[in-house]
Amino acid sequence: MEIQLLQQPDSAIAKVLLERDEEIVAEAGSMVAMSSHIGANTTLKQGKGGGLLGGLKRMLGGESLFLSVYRALSKPGEVYLAPDFMGDIVVYPMAGQELVVQSGSYLASAPSVHIDLGFLGFKQALLSGESLFWLTISGYGELLLSSFGAIYAVEVDGEYIVDTGHIVAFERSLTFDTGKPPGSNWLSAFLGGEGFICRFKGRGTVYCQTHNPGAFGQLVGSKLPPR
Amino acid sequence: MQYEIKYKPAFSTLVVSLAPGDSITAEAGAMASMDGGLTMKTHFFGGFFSALLKSWFGGESLFANTFVNKSNKTQTVVLTQSSIGDMEALELRGRTFGFESGCYIAHTGNVKIGVAWAGFQSWFSGEGLFKLQASGNGTVFFGGYGGITKRRVTGEFVVDTGHLLAYESNLKLNLGMAGSLMGSITSGEGLVMRLKGNGEIYMQSRSIDGLVNFLKSKL
Numbered sequence: 001m002e003i004q005l006l007q008q009p010d011s012a013i014a015k016v017l018l019e020r021d022e023e024i025v026a027e028a029g030s031m032v033a034m035s036s037h038i039g040a041n042t043t044l045k046q047g048k049g050g051g052l053l054g055g056l057k058r059m060l061g062g063e064s065l066f067l068s069v070y071r072a073l074s075k076p077g078e079v080y081l082a083p084d085f086m087g088d089i090v091v092y093p094m095a096g097q098e099l100v101v102q103s104g105s106y107l108a109s110a111p112s113v114h115i116d117l118g119f120l121g122f123k124q125a126l127l128s129g130e131s132l133f134w135l136t137i138s139g140y141g142e143l144l145l146s147s148f149g150a151i152y153a154v155e156v157d158g159e160y161i162v163d164t165g166h167i168v169a170f171e172r173s174l175t176f177d178t179g180k181p182p183g184s185n186w187l188s189a190f191l192g193g194e195g196f197i198c199r200f201k202g203r204g205t206v207y208c209q210t211h212n213p214g215a216f217g218q219l220v221g222s223k224l225p226p227r
Numbered sequence: 228m229q230y231e232i233k234y235k236p237a238f239s240t241l242v243v244s245l246a247p248g249d250s251i252t253a254e255a256g257a258m259a260s261m262d263g264g265l266t267m268k269t270h271f272f273g274g275f276f277s278a279l280l281k282s283w284f285g286g287e288s289l290f291a292n293t294f295v296n297k298s299n300k301t302q303t304v305v306l307t308q309s310s311i312g313d314m315e316a317l318e319l320r321g322r323t324f325g326f327e328s329g330c331y332i333a334h335t336g337n338v339k340i341g342v343a344w345a346g347f348q349s350w351f352s353g354e355g356l357f358k359l360q361a362s363g364n365g366t367v368f369f370g371g372y373g374g375i376t377k378r379r380v381t382g383e384f385v386v387d388t389g390h391l392l393a394y395e396s397n398l399k400l401n402l403g404m405a406g407s408l409m410g411s412i413t414s415g416e417g418l419v420m421r422l423k424g425n426g427e428i429y430m431q432s433r434s435i436d437g438l439v440n441f442l443k444s445k446l
Binding site: 159161166181184201 | 329438439
């Protein structure tokens, strides 16, 4: 499998070259174009969180129930994949470690990458203000993540704070808790619009997106008539 | 304090390095991420009454956050806006600027944030009765949807209401029609702002209202 990222950073699209009989798993609806001999299938199964239950859990996590599987039948082929939002794509090589991905940032992965729905604990979920579920990714192979806006990676060594709406993914080598920014109390954190932050500790990488889809949705959505 | 506006123009993001003792004040919700050594303080945005007026009649946040570096090494904070688009760092150098609702992101230095009466004409154009006004010596960061164009006005100039972001306050603003009544309606330009005097203005190349109107027709 070879992945090329085109049109970065504002309208990124991934061109995936598949070897004969190779597969790529992608979020439903993300396929833009493909060679005519590519076989498209849907699956509920992917790793530990497979099956119908896994699919339903993914749905709760803001992903679709089904994942698409594209397979190059009998000869090499190509698939173009793109997310809905204006923004960037990053390729993250999975090599046995664990990565927590914000639901919605998952775009595609090699078949040997496992997608499971991680539950970050009730307090974290309640206080994060984002969807209750995050995806826990493990296994081996390429993983494609997408962002609203540009993606910047922060090598955490010590303590780092990210607004939950700006988290794309983070390495599991980091410990984290949700809370309020230092120096504020709960009331001021909420009033100040920074009520939901994630505090990372230890060593590892956090991938952040420069823009918050929820905030943009609020900006535009608040001006639209109710449906 | 050092800053850099990265990912220009589509995803402009303000990355600020604060030396020990430095601080920056930002609009509520502007913080994307920051080093753990910074302290955040929430307060009324430009004083209690000014904040109330701006919030109720001007479309600004009631609160703002000040990020202070109380540690002994440099700390970084990343600030952004809700909209995708460009960002501008405006050195006030003693001048006073008015800002249209929602475009203010942050300020640093000896800047006084206040409120200015914008008039009923501004209300009719959907921009609020009161406007954010910044004066003093320091830097104001603001952003828009699309790119930002700076222009010096001498005499008279016309800007579509949805595209004006910031203007030097010695300019006089008057709401008007782009042409004749019939011409204004048929050209789709509707209401425009007529600026008179001498001063700088900043315009955004797209408007959220334009996007909203397009989406409305598709709902």
